[in-house]
Amino acid sequence: MAMLDVTGLGISFGGLRAVDDFSLKIEKGELYGLIGPNGAGKTTVFNLLTGVYKPSDGVIILDGKNITGQKTTQINKEGIARTFQNIRLFKELTVLDNVKVGLHNDYPYSTIAGILRLPSYRKQEAIMKEKAMELLKVFDLDKECDYLASNLPYGKQRKLEIARALATNPKLLLLDEPAAGMNPNETKELMETIRLIRDKFDMTILLIEHDMKLVSGICEELTVLNFGQVLAQGKTSDVLNNPDVIKAYLGDD
Amino acid sequence: MNKQLKDNLITYGIIIAFYAIMQTLSATGSLSSLFKGLLVPVCVYTIMAVSLNLTVGILGELSLGHAGFMCIGAFVSAFFSMCLKNSGMNSIVRFIIAILLGALVSAVFGVLIGIPVLRLRGDYLAIVTLAFGEIIKNIVNVLYIGKDENGMHLSFTDTASLNMSADGEVIVKGPQGITGIPNDSTFTIGIIVLLLTIAIVINFVNSRSGRAVMAIRDNRIAAESVGINISKYKLMAFAISASMAGAAGALYSHNLNNLMAQPKNFGYNMSIMILVYVVLGGIGRIRGSIIAAAILTVLPELLRGFSDYRMLIYSIVLIVMMLFNCAPAALELREKYSLKRLFGKKLKKEEA
Ligand SMILES: Nc1ncnc2c1ncn2[C@@H]1O[C@H](COP(=O)(O)OP(=O)(O)OP(=O)(O)O)[C@@H](O)[C@H]1O
Ligand SMILES: [Mg+2]
Numbered sequence: 218m219a220m221l222d223v224t225g226l227g228i229s230f231g232g233l234r235a236v237d238d239f240s241l242k243i244e245k246g247e248l249y250g251l252i253g254p255n256g257a258g259k260t261t262v263f264n265l266l267t268g269v270y271k272p273s274d275g276v277i278i279l280d281g282k283n284i285t286g287q288k289t290t291q292i293n294k295e296g297i298a299r300t301f302q303n304i305r306l307f308k309e310l311t312v313l314d315n316v317k318v319g320l321h322n323d324y325p326y327s328t329i330a331g332i333l334r335l336p337s338y339r340k341q342e343a344i345m346k347e348k349a350m351e352l353l354k355v356f357d358l359d360k361e362c363d364y365l366a367s368n369l370p371y372g373k374q375r376k377l378e379i380a381r382a383l384a385t386n387p388k389l390l391l392l393d394e395p396a397a398g399m400n401p402n403e404t405k406e407l408m409e410t411i412r413l414i415r416d417k418f419d420m421t422i423l424l425i426e427h428d429m430k431l432v433s434g435i436c437e438e439l440t441v442l443n444f445g446q447v448l449a450q451g452k453t454s455d456v457l458n459n460p461d462v463i464k465a466y467l468g469d470d
Numbered sequence: 471m472n473k474q475l476k477d478n479l480i481t482y483g484i485i486i487a488f489y490a491i492m493q494t495l496s497a498t499g500s501l502s503s504l505f506k507g508l509l510v511p512v513c514v515y516t517i518m519a520v521s522l523n524l525t526v527g528i529l530g531e532l533s534l535g536h537a538g539f540m541c542i543g544a545f546v547s548a549f550f551s552m553c554l555k556n557s558g559m560n561s562i563v564r565f566i567i568a569i570l571l572g573a574l575v576s577a578v579f580g581v582l583i584g585i586p587v588l589r590l591r592g593d594y595l596a597i598v599t600l601a602f603g604e605i606i607k608n609i610v611n612v613l614y615i616g617k618d619e620n621g622m623h624l625s626f627t628d629t630a631s632l633n634m635s636a637d638g639e640v641i642v643k644g645p646q647g648i649t650g651i652p653n654d655s656t657f658t659i660g661i662i663v664l665l666l667t668i669a670i671v672i673n674f675v676n677s678r679s680g681r682a683v684m685a686i687r688d689n690r691i692a693a694e695s696v697g698i699n700i701s702k703y704k705l706m707a708f709a710i711s712a713s714m715a716g717a718a719g720a721l722y723s724h725n726l727n728n729l730m731a732q733p734k735n736f737g738y739n740m741s742i743m744i745l746v747y748v749v750l751g752g753i754g755r756i757r758g759s760i761i762a763a764a765i766l767t768v769l770p771e772l773l774r775g776f777s778d779y780r781m782l783i784y785s786i787v788l789i790v791m792m793l794f795n796c797a798p799a800a801l802e803l804r805e806k807y808s809l810k811r812l813f814g815k816k817l818k819k820e821e822a
Contacts, residue, residue, distance in 0.1 A: 267695060269691070269694075288694075289694040289695060290694050290697050290698065290699055293694075293695060293696060294697050298695070298696065301692065301695075305689045305692035306689065306692065307684065307685045307688035307692065307693075308688050308689070309684065309687075309754075310681065310685065310688060314681055314684075317681060318681050318682065318693070318696055318698070319696045321678055321681070321682055321696065321697065321698060322697045324678065325678075326677075326678065328674070328677065328706065331673060331676075331678060331679055331680070332670050332673045332674055332677065333673075338677060341678075342677075342678075345678075363473075381692075381696060382696070384696070385696050
C-alpha cells in the first residue's frame with residue numbers, strides 16, 4: 218500500500234485553476250521530487266496536502282486513511298509534517314525550543330503539571346530535551362541550541378525547520394525548496410542530510426526543488442507540474458529526458 | 471546554573487528584598503503613612519502589569535480592557551466577603567477564598583470573550599476588550615444586589631425595586647458600589663500573591679503550553695503545521711491573564727472601605743495605564759513590567775510635594791524609561807554592563 222495516494226486533486230483561486238486533476242502515489246521510504254517552473258502550483262499542492270487550503274476536488278489518502286478536508290493540526294497528527302518555502306520559524310524562541318514545540322503532542326503533561334513543576338513535567342521535559350538534542354545533532358545544530366532561531370544563519374534556519382518537522386514524528390515529510398538560497402556546498406551537504414534522514418528514520422519524503430541537477434541526484438521518482446497540471450511522472454531519468462519537460466523548462470527560460 | 475534560572479532568581483530576589491526593606495522601614499517607624507498606603511497598590515498594579523504582559527508579550531494579542539477583569543475580581547470578591555462578613559469565618563481564610571473566587575470569575579469572563587474573538591485574526595481583541603471594560607464598569611454602576619432572609623435580590627434600577635424585607639441588607643448599591651468591605655489586604659498578602667503570579671507566569675512560559683502559546687505568537691501557520699491547537703492555547707493564556715487581573719482586583723477592593731466603579735479606577739484610561747507599564751518595562755519581559763509598574767505607581771504620589779513640577783518630572787521619567795528600554799544605544803550599553811554579564815564573567819573565571 219502506498220504511503221501517500223492522491224487522486225484528482227484540484228483548487229481554484231478566483232478564475233485561476235492553480236492545481237488541476239493532480240494525482241500522485243508515493244511508496245513508503247521513497248524520496249520523491251516535485252518540480253516545475255515558477256508559479257506551476259507546487260507550493261499549492263503542499264498547502265492542499267497539509268490542509269492549509271481545502272481542495273475543491275480530489276481525495277488524499279495517507280497510509281490507508283482518508284485525510285481529505287481535515288484541519289492542518291489534525292493532518293499533522295495523522296502524520297504529515299512540512300517545511301516552508303519562505304522560512305517560518307518561531308523566531309523569538311531558542312533553537313532547542315523550536316524543536317521542543319515539534320515534540321509538543323508526544324509529551325502531553327498537563328498545564329497544571331507544568332505550572333506546579335510536578336514529576337510528570339520534569340520527567341517528560343528531560344526526555345524532550347534529550348530527543349530534541351539528538352535531532353539537532355543530526356543537523357549539526359546542537360552547538361547553537363541556545364541561540365534564538367532568528368539569529369541563525371540562513372542555511373541553518375532551513376535545517377532547523379526540517380528538524381522541527383521531524384520532531385512531530387511524521388510518516389511523510391514535505392520539504393518546500395529546502396536548498397533555496399544555499400550555496401553549492403551547503404546544498405550538497407543538505408542533500409546528504411536528506412538522504413540520511415530517509416535512511417535513518419525510514420522516512421518517506423516529498424520535496425520541491427527548482428534545481429534539476431540537484432533533484433536528479435537524489436530523487437528516485439519525479440512529478441513535473443506545469444500550469445497546475447501534471448506534465449510528466451515516473452522514474453527520474455525518464456522524466457528528465459521527456460521532450461515535453463525539456464520544452465517546458467526551456468520555454469520557461 | 472543556567473541563564474534562565476538565574477534570571478528568574480533575580481526577579482524573585484528583587485521582590486523579596488523590596489519586601490524586607492519595606493517591612494524593616496515600617497517596623498522602625500521610618501516609613502511615612504503616605505508611602506505605607508502605597509504598598510498594597512504597588513502589589514496590585516505590578517500584578518496587573520505582569521498579567522497583561524502575558525496577553526501582550528507572550529500571547530502577542532493587544533488587550534485594552536484589562537481593568538475590566540480587575541473590576542470583576544474586585545466586585546465579586548468584595549461581594550463574597552460582605553456576605554460572609556458576620557459569619558465568624560477566619561478573615562484570612564475568607565480573603566483567600568475571595569481572591570480565588572475573584573480570579574475564577576474573571577477567568578470565566580476571559581473565556582467567554584476569548585472564545586469568539588481569539589478565533590479571528592487581526593486586532594479584534596483590542597476593540598472587543600476595550601468595549602468589554604467599559605460595559606463591565608457601566609453594568610456595575612446600575613447593579614443593585616441585596617440580601618435578606620429570603621435570599622438574594624437583584625435589580626438594575628434602584629434599591630427600592632429590590633423588594634427587600636425590613637431587616638435585609640443592600641450590599642451592592644449601584645453607583646455607590648459596595649461599602650464597608652473588610653480591610654483584609656495587607657502588604658504581606660499582596661507580595662505573596664505577586665510572587666505566586668510571577669511564578670505561575672514564569673513556569674507557564676517554560677512549559678509545553680507556554681511554548682505553544684509563544685509558537686503561535688511567532689508564527690501561527692508554522693504552529694498549526696506542527697500540530698498545535700491554536701484556539702485552545704490562545705484561550706488558555708488569555709484566561710490565565712484575566713484570572714490574575716481578577717486576583718489583583720480582590721487585593722484592590724479589600725484595601726478600600728468603599729468600592730465604586732469609576733472611570734479612573736476601572737475605566738479604559740486605567741487599562742491604558744497598565745499597558746504603558748508593560749510597554750515601558752519591555753513587552754514580554756516580566757521583570758521590566760514589575761519595575762515599571764512599581765516606579766510609576768509610587769512616583770506620582772511622591773511627587774505631590776513638588777506639585778508645580780510633578781507632571782514635568784513624571785513625563786521625564788517616562789521618556790527616560792522608554793529610552794533606557796528601547797533605544798538601540800541604551801540596549802547595547804545594558805548588554806555591556808548588565809548584572810547577568812558581570813555574574814557570567816565571574817562564574818567563568820571560577821570555572822577556569
Ligand atoms: N492564496 C492564493 N490566492 C490566490 N492565488 C494563489 C494563492 N496561492 C497561490 N496562488 C497562485 O497559484 C499559482 C501557483 O502558486 P504556487 O505558489 O503553488 O507556485 P509554485 O509552483 O510553488 O511556484 P514557485 O516556484 O515560485 O514557488 C500562482 O499563480 C499563484 O499566484
Ligand atoms: Mg513554491
